[in-house]
Amino acid sequence: MSSVLPVGGAGSEPRLGRIQHVALTTTTPLAEVGEFYSHWGLTPVDTGEPDSSIAFRGRGSLTHAPHHIVRFLAGDHVGLGHIAFGASSRGAVDALHARWSSAGVEIRSEPASLDELGGGYGFDAADPEGRVLRVVTEMETADPVPPGAPLPLAITHVVLNTVDIDLLCGFYVDVLGFAVSDWSEHQMVFLRNGTDHHTIAFNQAAHASVNHVAYELDSVDHFLQSVGRMKSAGVEPLWGIGRHGPGNNAFAYYGDPAGFVPELTADVQQINEPGWIPRVWRRIPSQSDLWHLAGPPSAEFRAAGAGSPDPNCHPPRWTPSPPNSA
């Protein structure tokens, strides 16, 4: 489980914190989505508008217990609503807003108290393909849940399909402050903003969309119990079980009824070395799955992970600053 690198404070740059939640839009009846995610091990959170949105909390931990970790909104398409990242304080939110604004990042809403599920104080920005990134602090937290249950704690990473992996990688590193952990050939890049091997990853694709959303268990034993819980509910993985080379995490990918791919994962590699040197992994079964159980990605996983073009995304709009010639 991740610890977060310093956020704000004297003498340090403000940094994005952990993923608080992901909002996803779907055309599927929400009751059907809710049934799947109850099997997944999440707990419903009252949105006050059950016909238009449902939300779920994870088990959480002592240091990270977001009000909700995923919210599904009824809509006319399948796509990303936003990814919300934590910040340590209002000062950190304001500092990130100022830095991103001066770098030319598209700001969708100015820092303010949020009249949204879980409240808080934050702002919305957009990445070069139009994905909405929210920076938020002071959201309500979920009540503690006694440890021990084999339930997803929180969202540990989101993988996004992009039409320009180099441009998006450059933006997230140079402007947003992420670091490259590894590459999977020139097909995927894994980016971290804490100690988890990746918080965001990009996959080169024909269109922009959500590839998958990963829910973390606190041990491989709990991971396997969760795979078993889904099996008991009649749901088998699209790909897995296995353990990835890049990130070293256990994986099992599913297809949800909302049109997304949720992943069960555990034992994510922690990177603490400031001198970490990214590796380029080969895309062969023995490096995709160190357990040699999963085989190559299934056609079902590839199709579900590709998703459909997100109508809220657009061709990349970003001109990187020229390298400093000084």
Ligand SMILES: [Fe+2]
């Ligand atoms: Fe993943």
